[in-house]
Amino acid sequence: MNKNSPSPKFKAIALLSAGLLTAACSEQNPAPAPEPATEARQAIEQAREQYEASKTAGHAWSKTGKLLTGATEALEAGKFPQALSLAQQAETLADASLAQAKAEQEAWRDRLPKTPAHKKDEK
Amino acid sequence: MILKPGLIAMQTALMALTVALSGFASATPAEDREAMRAYYQKRFPAVEVNAHQDGVYAFDQNAREQWLELEDFPPYEVAVDEGEELYNSPLANGASYSDCFGDGAVKNRYPHFDEGRGEVVTLELAINDCREAHGSDPLSYKSAEMVRLSAYIAWQSRGQIIAMEEPESAGALAAYNEGKRFYTTRRGQLNFACTSCHVQLAGNRLRAEHLSASLGHVSHWPAYRLKWQDVGSLHRRFARCNEQVGAEPFPRQSPEYRNLEYFLTYISNGLTWNGPAIRK
DSSP states (O other): OOTTSOOHHHHHHHHHHHHHHHHHHHHHSOOOOOHHHHHHHHHHHHHHHHHHHHHHTTOOBHHHHHHHHHHHHHHHTTOHHHHHHHHHHHHHHHHHHHHHHHHHHHHGGGOSOOOHHHHHHHO | OOOOHHHHHHHHHHHHHHHHOOOOTTOOHHHHHHHHHHHHHHHSTTSOGGGGGGGGGGTOHHHHHHHHHHTTSOTTHHHHHHHHHHHHSOOTTSOOTHHHHTTSOOGGGOSEEETTTTEEEOHHHHHHHHHHHTTOOOOOTTOHHHHHHHHHHHHHHTTOBOOOOOOOSHHHHHHHHHHHHHHHOOBTTTTBOHHIIIIITTTSEETTEEOOOSTTTTTTOSEEETTTTEEEOHHHHHHHHHHTTTBOOOOTTOHHHHHHHHHHHHHTTTSBOOOSEEEO
16 A cells, blocks of 8 residues: 555545534535425426427417426425425326327328218228 | 316217218318318208308307397497508508508408418418508507407408418418318317317307307407407417317417418308407
């Protein structure tokens, strides 16, 4: 072992004190974002992405937008579990509206009445 | 998915009906129009097809009587008068709308596919084009001014026959087919297409209202709706029909709604331009 390199014991002490220091500091400074906030924020981002995709597809559902607004407001108010739940509901709807867009890509073709001549052609 | 009870029953009825109906995306506009007329003729044997220009009043006798009474003192008259005043007011460079539209009897020129621009031009777009050509700023498509000007033009055009040229060029056909696609595509949380209500369920009741046929859906705008307590545009009505199935509406005069108007106008050929109208 290199003479200049710190001994394992020293390393352990250094790490421990760094840890104590961080803990001590965080008692004075505002707490880092707690886990639920991050989770809610990520859920909102993910739902928003799907919602934007449904808009691009021309299939956005009004309820999705409302749930997302509610989720964002709850997040800002610090109500993280509520924000998370609303964001998850928004994503469920956004996913369903995207599934609708996909299903409709062909399904729309069969919904207009057709002429008797056409009906004969098909047989 | 949460459905209102009436709508659940309708969904079930729709599934049964869907089997009976179907169409070709590749059908020509003339074939679509013929098929739609035949369909409504069969569905409403007692109603002359062109009479659908009066919406539900073509077959709902009670509503029709109330409507005829309202027509004695039509609530859209003020809007027509205000529209006339606007129509005759000078634009920024001193010209007026008459320089673009003569006496205003021009409903039968719109909508049309403008090959140069590659898009459907509606009356509302043409009104703004006219303003801009004469140095005035365009109006918002939601503005009271826009709807009043179009009310006056509808009034001046009353009695003209809907006779849109059949879309033939690649561009015009694409716009028509986009409109047809919009009309037949299910949207919103309730998963309804325009056809669900206005073709398959036409004549049925949805809550307090009968469902009208789509022939004539474009003929009578702007309409004074008792619900709105004002005259409103066709695209405002489109937005309302999107919203009521839980779909986000599109902006007035968006390409989506203009293409839809283009499609609906073509299938309504032969009916009469009869705006402004009164509706619930």
